[in-house]
Amino acid sequence: MIRTRVGYAGGTKENPTYRSLGDHSETIQIDYDPTQITYQDLLDLFWDSHNPTVRPWSRQYASIIFYHNEEQRQLALETKEREAARYGHEILTEIVPFSNFYRAEDYHQKYRLQQVPELIDAFHAIYPGTDEFVDSTATARVNGYLGGYGTLETVQSELENLGLSQASTQELLDILTGLRQ
Numbered sequence: 001m002i003r004t005r006v007g008y009a010g011g012t013k014e015n016p017t018y019r020s021l022g023d024h025s026e027t028i029q030i031d032y033d034p035t036q037i038t039y040q041d042l043l044d045l046f047w048d049s050h051n052p053t054v055r056p057w058s059r060q061y062a063s064i065i066f067y068h069n070e071e072q073r074q075l076a077l078e079t080k081e082r083e084a085a086r087y088g089h090e091i092l093t094e095i096v097p098f099s100n101f102y103r104a105e106d107y108h109q110k111y112r113l114q115q116v117p118e119l120i121d122a123f124h125a126i127y128p129g130t131d132e133f134v135d136s137t138a139t140a141r142v143n144g145y146l147g148g149y150g151t152l153e154t155v156q157s158e159l160e161n162l163g164l165s166q167a168s169t170q171e172l173l174d175i176l177t178g179l180r181q
Helices: 039-048 070-087 117-126 130-135 137-146 152-161 166-179
Strands: 003-009 025-031 064-067 094-097 101-103
Touching (some): 003 130, 003 137, 025 064, 025 101, 039 070, 064 070, 070 094, 117 137, 117 166, 137 152, 152 166
Parallel strands (some): 064 094
Antiparallel strands (some): 003 101
């Protein structure tokens, strides 16, 4: 992943917020390097991360794939058909064209990372501006690692690219080792 942002999409309300979503749904925006991970890989992660046969209790939590071009639309439809066969039930995930993405409030960004004060302080020292922090590849990757994604070997291979001090690097490794035991 290059960067991730959480926010709202799929609705008509201008400038939605968490307390005033209108008809938007909570979503994630992902910038990725297609030489490192494919759109198909991202779709597979999406389908594996939830049960798409369960009706959401509100529009806010709807399962939606927003596509940007015809190739993405076609892949999304193909994987939806695959999931319907796998589950043997109707898939309730919507597949719709992307229109607008509204970034969620700052306190929603990099949620897992925000639960570790030592690391959040270290990253805020590197990225003092909110946009810099949210758009950072390093914060996106560490947030994912803290969420249980990736291997310890992958983390170790990327440590020098994160920009963290030796103490913060050790804090991250200690936390991730604890998560994986």
